[in-house]
Amino acid sequence: MSKLSSILSPSLFVLSALCGLSACSNQSLQPPSQTQTLRASDFFQQAQVNSYALSNRLTWGANKTSEQQLRALGPDAYLLQQLQAQSAQVPAQIQSQIDAMTISQKPFVEMMQALDQQREESAKMRGTDDSLRQAYQQELNRIAREAASRSLLRSIYSSNQLLEQMNWFWMNHFNISNRKDNVRAMLADFEETAIRPHALGNFRALLKATLLHPAMLRYLDNEHNAVNKINENYARELLELHTMGVGSGYTQTDVQELARVLTGLGIRVKADNPRLNQAQLAGYQRFGLTEFHPRRHDFGEKKLLGTTIKGQGLSEIDQVLDLLMRQPATAKFISQKLAQFFVSDAPSDALVQSMAEQFLQSKGDIPRVLRTMFESSEFVASLGKKFKDPMHYVISSVRLAYEDKMIVNTGPILSWINSLGQQANGHQTPDGYSMKEMAWASPAQMTARFDVARLIARGAPNLFKTEMEETTAQHREAARPALAQNVYVKELSQQFSQSSRDALSQSGSAPEWNAFFLSTPEMMRR
Template identity: 45%
Template sequence: MTPTYPLHLHRRTLLLGLAGCAVFGAPLATQAAPLAAAVPNTTGPGTWSAADEPTLARLLDRVTWGCTVSGTQALGAMGIGAYLAAQLRPGANAALPREAQAQIDAMAISRTPIETLAADMDARNRAAKARPTEDERKAALKDWQQDMRALQQEAAARFVLRALYSPAQLREKMTWFWMNHFNVFAGKGSLRALVGDYEERAVRPHALGRFRDLLGATVRHPAMLRYLDNAQNAAGRINENYARELMELHTLGVDGGYSQQDVQELARVLTGVGVAQRPPGEEPPRIKPALRRHYVRQGLFEFNPQRHDWDPKTLLGQPLRAEGLAEVDEALDRLARAPATARFITRKIALFLVGDNPPPALLQALARSFERTDGDIAAVLETLFNTPDFRASLGQRFRDPVHYVLAGLRLAHGDAVLPGTEPALGWLQRLAEPLYGRATPDGYPLDAAAWKGSGQMSTRFEIARAIGAGVATTPMPTPREKEMRMAEQSASQRTPPPLAQSAYVRALQSTWSAATRNALAQAASPREWNLLFLASPEFMHG
């Protein structure tokens, strides 16, 4: 029965109750509902036998960006084992819906090769700085900066469209993970023009492939080389920045057994690895005849042997025998295959796909899989999915902002393609996890504590209200500061998505806590029901 006290106080009471649950605890598990439909088990022995509806819904939540009707249908038709196998090795035929692909095809980053795009933006920057008066320079640089921001926005929009609608959900999810692991900050220098290509060509093709291939692709991309200053690294002018992060953050880990001497040696290995300054088609730089055969240019990547340190080097206690760019590859082979790298990388994968404090036995199994398969990422994930620890973690991992926003949109709108990504990108900005926005090379934190502050919860409730009212069906106006205010003003004109009738909600009802059941029972409208569910601890965890 609806209380008789004023509705605004009623809502405040319900939200405060749910806030305490969402921040301080995981959802309370109750006895699961009976298995509604048999799903073939073709995975490891016993791991997925007798999987009930809540478990299947939570499995989809974990291996995708959020449970949808199409995902449920695919899982039911294929069975758990075949579905996971298809997600682990999706091939090249995971087409987006026509409306989503059309938005991507219209982007400048889709229509213009990165070499041309980067050269044009660099030329515009130089021309702007050469304008004769201060006012003209300011105006030209302002236009240049706006166009650079637009390129970053296109890359972010493309990521969101793929995350929302690609059938290869695990690949898109791991693309975000690796973009975060090999983080670059779009706000530095000219990286706004490069970050989309970095994701498209260096990271996404290798997101489920071999770690060594992924590592090599990031080392050769101008976004990484400019972000961590290796484009400035040359014999006689050593810059250790990238070498240090390459070992500490990208491979071995801070406790990986390397020394400052190793950092210095790796920095010497990386001398000459940089970004081509000349437009495509122009003559290469002047190089001594004896070194010309070592010159390499691939797109914007350049290895200039004239800038390379050719003296002998030792890395991790062993001499390097190759020379030139091959010396770089030998060093990367050594780093990628080090036992410390296997432990460091697989622990981060466990933090991402299991949660805080993964069990030691699980970490050992994942590290063994990494070493046994020479860093096959899909094989490591397959090992993870077939462990009892992974299954036990379903529904218990607190969603970071990217997971929260995308899961909310997928639940509310399913496969219906939204007309724009502005609301989602604005919400991620407000939740302090904008795409390509982490200034430091460590990437956004993966632990739950980083995202449970009171300010974060307050903003999540506002976003839950907007998603629950159907705000995302209309592109958000700019400037972004007006986003939520204008959305709420027009929310009453929209039909809220029927979350209470969704298969996802019906599957999870048996797992709700008494506090959540009570709050939802007192909702005064479908819009308020949506708000309360999206702000509940059960939805905050996935």
């Protein structure tokens, strides 16, 4: 048994984790849509907030660069800069990797049409030649991996860390599983065009963008929702998971009426339009792969949440979005989820209510809701206590271990996250991954994190070479994390508990010190 195992046995490790605490290029990014301008305050300065603790919560994991940026700007100006997120900076080498991806180079509609043709050709050969089907599935997987890699690289290296966290938060809130049909090839565009531009913008705009995206319409079966053939799947999740929340007062009748509103909204991948007579042509609309087909829509009057929705076709959706945005239940549900992500598993009713009031007053302005949460005594008191989900644990470890080194292969990192149970878009049901401690603090999870810490500590050469390259001494040298020799990390460790410092002092080598450090209770919390 290693020293680390003896010092922090799995059971003690669990207990302590639960109780303890380069050149850059501007990355093209559509500015988040905002309705109001924020002004600087002096809240954090007055509260004398610890710079590391604040940086560790506002980012995917504090490192020297992020904490220096916070100290240089001051905590309040830093928060404002992160909330505004007008543009992101990533190292030029990382941006080049992203630019070289198929999902960056090939237009989404063109890519999906080519994939659909590949699917049709493979179907013709089913039972005769399965190699075409295998090639099609492999291409879907490759594109899905590109999406996961792009998101991961941004989370590790982007200067706008709050934007990256919010991007992941909304992807999880509007969860779409990668296991259904060809949805995994749509996720990159869903993230880039529906989620990312609005992640720090307006919730109504975000909600509408997700509602109209083909990935959502396919995942929740709305493409099969038609007049006299109602499919309630999406309508139910839109109320239960995306806006008002379960037990908020809507009824089964409301679900059915919302499903009627959504009839006719579906997907058409082929380049040609369906055959339409003159009357139908006037109401038919198509944008990208999404279509509204009037022949499939229920034009009857609906009554949703006590409000009459007149049968006007696609414009009924805007009426419904306005209605949902006015619901106190929507404001409370979204505020509670944000507070659970950033503050604690059980945020106070007072905090959630103050956030919900800001949501309603600002008509869903996400930065204002977040600022209400951040500038609260409850948020400040929670710093260093929020248990990390697997994504936060792995990314925070990598941000410290490889801050000044450019990863060229995200495969090992994706594998580590998968082994901890949080595969990108891997949650099969639309509720997304839990952000509560009880979901991730089991003995088995802690043992798995212990293994990941060892893998990072000894260095993973595959991070720094392409799949086609042979492993060289140069790759091994690049993979060696310099945590034990890093002045910032060493100083950080002096803020840890006495038991953690005692464990670190017993390490017999740099790799062992690295493993000890990444396994401390403090590294399990943010």
